[in-house]
Amino acid sequence: MMKKILPIVMIAVLIVSCKSNKETSVNGDNSMTSLDxxxxxxxxxxxxxxxxxxxxxxxxxxxxxxxxxxxxxxxxxxxxxxxxxxxxxxxxxxxxxxxxxxxxxxxxxxxxxxxxxxxxxxxxxxxxxxxxxxQGVDTLKNLPWKLVELRGKSIENAPKQPYLILGTADNRVSGNTSCNGFGGEFELLEGNRIKFSKMMHTMMACPNMAIENEFMQVLEVADNYSVVNGVLNLNKGRMATMAKFEVDYFVN
CATH class of the missing domain: 2.40.128.640 (Lipocalin)
Structure with missing residues (x-):
């Protein structure tokens, strides 16, 4: 009698075990476990x-x-x-x-x-x-990059926070110089190279135009970039970084 019962018990255990594993698998496949x-x-x-x-x-x-x-x-x-x-x-x-x-x-x-x-x-x-x-961790485009450092100096006493946005739709760059709004075109090339062109800005006068003038000069000569630990750097050749930016979703 016991020999007949044992196989039945073993089959029942296997069925319960398989059902339990299936339920665990289903319950484990959720946003918390399967998504970044x-x-x-x-x-x-x-x-x-x-x-x-x-x-x-x-x-x-x-x-x-x-x-x-x-x-x-x-x-x-x-x-x-x-x-x-x-x-x-x-x-x-x-x-x-x-x-x-x-x-x-x-x-x-x-x-x-x-x-x-x-x-x-x-x-x-x-x-x-x-x-x-x-937001993508390594995203470069469509983010408001706040200018935090210009030629090694922190941004201080700016009439308005300078920033730039590299758009994806038509490769347009836009932002604020600290006084005037600006716009133009940009191109990303192999080897982290970047080129700004057709740059224009409004002509409003502000008490402190030094940041604006230097910012626009950087955009004219910058030819490469890097993104390190969430910081965007604009450079020219192998010279020291000319401008540093951090993402600030409230800057504009």
């Missing part, structure tokens, strides 16, 4: 009494986050929150927690979707406005 979710997400969400809420969220491997927001058309202030976040049981949603409140976001492929108070996706005509897009 750590990084920075950017977007502008709807606002009841302003033009929109510019939002930048950075999720870190150690389950901490930094969230920066700016109420466009209402204030130039940037509000910063730091805290920790946790995943839900399904592994597809994170809850950002601070001392005052928490907010849930659905984690998708290179996206972070702001959820409503009940933890559901917002629907309607404005649904897409609640989706923040992940």
């Amino acid at each position: 979710w750590n990084g920075t997400y950017v977007g502008t969400t709807p606002c009841a009494d302003c033009e929109g809420i510019k939002t930048v969220i950075s999720l870190n491997d150690d389950l901490t986050f930094t969230k920066k927001t700016q109420y466009l058309g209402k204030s130039t202030d940037v509000y910063t929150e730091n805290g920790s976040f946790s995943w839900n049981k399904a592994g597809n949603t994170v809850s950002l927690k601070t001392d005052e409140a928490s907010q849930d976001y659905f984690v998708g492929e290179h996206t972070l979707t702001h959820l409503d108070l009940s933890g559901k996706k917002i629907t309607g005509d404005l649904a897409d406005k609640y989706i923040l897009k992940q």
Whole structure:
């Protein structure tokens, strides 16, 4: 009798084991385990009494986050929150927690979707406005590069923060010199070479034009670039770096 029972028990154990492994595999395949979710997400969400809420969220491997927001058309202030976040049981949603409140976001492929108070996706005509897009780690284009150093000197006493954006659509460069807005064309070549051309800027006068003049001169002669630890360097030949930039999503 025991000889007949043992094979049945063994088959039952195998079935349960296979089912358990299958369930584990399914449960393990989620945003938390299969996506490169750590990084920075950017977007502008709807606002009841302003033009929109510019939002930048950075999720870190150690389950901490930094969230920066700016109420466009209402204030130039940037509000910063730091805290920790946790995943839900399904592994597809994170809850950002601070001392005052928490907010849930659905984690998708290179996206972070702001959820409503009940933890559901917002629907309607404005649904897409609640989706923040992940920024590429090594991205060069379509980022607001803030000028932080010019010919070895930190940027100080500028009428306005100088920056540049290298656009992908038509290889146009645009930005601010610290006084005037500027635009032109750029070309990326092999060997991290770069060339700016057809540069133009507005003609407004400012008390301090030194930064503008030097910035424009750098763009005229720069012929190569490098991106090291999130810092963009513009160089000429093998000379010392002429200009250094850091990404600042609120600079413009």
